[in-house]
Amino acid sequence: MQGDAASRPTGALGDEWTLTDQALDDEPMDRPHEACGVFGIYAPGMDVARVTYFGLYALQHRGQESAGIVTTTGAPELLAHRRIGLVSQVFNEESLCALPGFAAIGHTRYSTTGSNRQENVQPIISSGTLGQVAIGHNGNLTNTLTLRARLVDEGETFQSTSDTEVIARMLAIAPGLTYADKLRRIMPSLQGSYSLVILTPTELLAARDPFGVRPLCLGQLNGHWVVASETCALDTIGAQFVREVEPGEIVAISGDGADGLRSVRGQKSRRRAACLFEYIYFARPDSVISDRSLYLARQRMGIQLAEEYPVQADLVIGVPDSATPAAAGYAQARGLQYADGLIKNRYIGRTFIQPDQQMRALGVKMKFNALGAVLKGKRVVMIDDSIVRGTTSKPLVQLLRDAGATEVHLGITSPPFKWPCYLGLDVARREELIAARLEDEAAIGREIGVDSIHYLTLDGLVKAIDLPGDSFCVGCFTGTYPMPVQMDLADKLALEPSGVGPDRGQPVAGGSRS
Numbered sequence: 001m002q003g004d005a006a007s008r009p010t011g012a013l014g015d016e017w018t019l020t021d022q023a024l025d026d027e028p029m030d031r032p033h034e035a036c037g038v039f040g041i042y043a044p045g046m047d048v049a050r051v052t053y054f055g056l057y058a059l060q061h062r063g064q065e066s067a068g069i070v071t072t073t074g075a076p077e078l079l080a081h082r083r084i085g086l087v088s089q090v091f092n093e094e095s096l097c098a099l100p101g102f103a104a105i106g107h108t109r110y111s112t113t114g115s116n117r118q119e120n121v122q123p124i125i126s127s128g129t130l131g132q133v134a135i136g137h138n139g140n141l142t143n144t145l146t147l148r149a150r151l152v153d154e155g156e157t158f159q160s161t162s163d164t165e166v167i168a169r170m171l172a173i174a175p176g177l178t179y180a181d182k183l184r185r186i187m188p189s190l191q192g193s194y195s196l197v198i199l200t201p202t203e204l205l206a207a208r209d210p211f212g213v214r215p216l217c218l219g220q221l222n223g224h225w226v227v228a229s230e231t232c233a234l235d236t237i238g239a240q241f242v243r244e245v246e247p248g249e250i251v252a253i254s255g256d257g258a259d260g261l262r263s264v265r266g267q268k269s270r271r272r273a274a275c276l277f278e279y280i281y282f283a284r285p286d287s288v289i290s291d292r293s294l295y296l297a298r299q300r301m302g303i304q305l306a307e308e309y310p311v312q313a314d315l316v317i318g319v320p321d322s323a324t325p326a327a328a329g330y331a332q333a334r335g336l337q338y339a340d341g342l343i344k345n346r347y348i349g350r351t352f353i354q355p356d357q358q359m360r361a362l363g364v365k366m367k368f369n370a371l372g373a374v375l376k377g378k379r380v381v382m383i384d385d386s387i388v389r390g391t392t393s394k395p396l397v398q399l400l401r402d403a404g405a406t407e408v409h410l411g412i413t414s415p416p417f418k419w420p421c422y423l424g425l426d427v428a429r430r431e432e433l434i435a436a437r438l439e440d441e442a443a444i445g446r447e448i449g450v451d452s453i454h455y456l457t458l459d460g461l462v463k464a465i466d467l468p469g470d471s472f473c474v475g476c477f478t479g480t481y482p483m484p485v486q487m488d489l490a491d492k493l494a495l496e497p498s499g500v501g502p503d504r505g506q507p508v509a510g511g512s513r514s
């Protein structure tokens with residue numbers, strides 16, 4: 001899922017509306033942003049739109065800027081409701097009741113700045129040789145420019161700036177007697193990450209790229225099949241987890257039970273490259289990926305951090321909510337007191353109201369408050385899961401000092417974030433990344449204003465997750481991606497003189513970036 005930052009709308013669009021640049025910039029947390037959640041259900045006799053709504057509701061953390069549901073009644077025309085906004089803002093009783101059918105797919109989306117246009121809201125619907133098809137995509141193609149140029153040469157036109165529409169058009173015009181067949185034929189041409197849900201008038205399909213970068217799982221609800229980005233969505237609707245969609249697999253669902261599901265190998269998976277940040281931060285802690293509870297994995301990251309970074313302190317706090325399990329693990333391993341030193345405004349969501357200058361200056365105070373009663377006179381270890389630009393860490397440290405902390409030490413449960421992500425996360429340009437700008441931990445610590453800082457090592461992180469080290473993507477930590485990426489020229493130059501090897505991709509000046 002990617003868009004084109006060049007086309008940047010700032011005003012109203014028909015009866016819809018788009019975010020202004022300023023509203024996007026108001027996001028107070030210095031975090032990578034997940035770029036989508038997908039959901040699908042095939043359940044004759046059930047209110048599939050309503051179930052999809054609650055599935056998307058559980059996946060809201062994966063994308064907060066737009067949401068959409070497409071259903072089928074078996075008629076040639078698919079039914080759709082797609083808007084910019086949170087799931088709870090996009091749908092109401094009326095819109096859900098206008099989506100009858102026996103199968104549905106849904107999508108929540110986070111876009112890069114400037115690409116949050118109504119045309120880019122998913123699922124995207126396309127018409128082709130076998131009739132209509134709708135696609136919801138989590139991930140990012142790394143060869144979109146090449147594929148799109150090829151399609152334009154063949155006379156295809158595009159309504160949106162999204163790579164998902166490229167997949168949709170390829171699927172629509174590909175040869176094949178079924179959509180599963182068409183998908184199998186185009187998958188070898190798709191480079192990058194994709195977890196897909198696809199709806200045709202008669203069938204629900206799900207597919208995952210051969211590296212399995214983004215998660216995708218299968219469940220059952222009263223004998224009906226369900227597909228979701230994360231297991232937390234299955235839990236929310238009362239479905240049972242069955243298994244993950246395998247990397248490179250296509251699942252075609254046209255009925256209930258075992259007979260209703262057909263598995264096709266779309267592309268051979270030579271190796272897995274699951275996104276490490278799903279484990280560190282993105283996926284919900286109550287989800288399970290590759291048989292690992294993310295809550296427990298994050299707790300073990302804290303325990304591992306304590307082994308690598310045994311600070312003398314009085315108190316351990318976590319940056320809520322994502323670093324809380326790791327902070328508890330760190331405190332337990334060090335035998336230190338754990339407390340809530342920072343209180344987060346959990347009801348803030350994303351505001352579309354622009355703050356005035358005075359409010360803007362308050363920055364993270366709009367989201368966090370420090371508990372003086374807990375922090376005063378204490379040597380504090382603050383645990384966080386990542387630092388991207390450093391723009392949140394610095395004011396957070398100041399909040400703790402202002403509240404009376406005598407020392408502030410910072411433990412990060414991921415290695416330094418030095419390279420952009422080309423595989424479906426919105427991070428930052430390389431020159432904005434604090435770990436790429438500054439030479440070492442000491443310099444980062446000085447800029448942020450902590451007494452000491454330590455990033456969890458890559459080996460320590462992998463040990464905490466407890467899966468083979470070669471089953472992950474480590475691109476944003478090492479600059480070595482599991483597949484070719486279309487790099488920005490600046491990134492290419494930064495990799496020289498060691499060169500860009502086979503694993504480092506084929507740099508393209510001005511290439512696309514999610």
Ligand code: SF4
Pocket residue numbers: 213274275276277278420421422423424425473474475476477
């Ligand atoms: S580059 Fe980093 S954030 Fe992107 S998929 Fe790989 S591990 Fe995840």
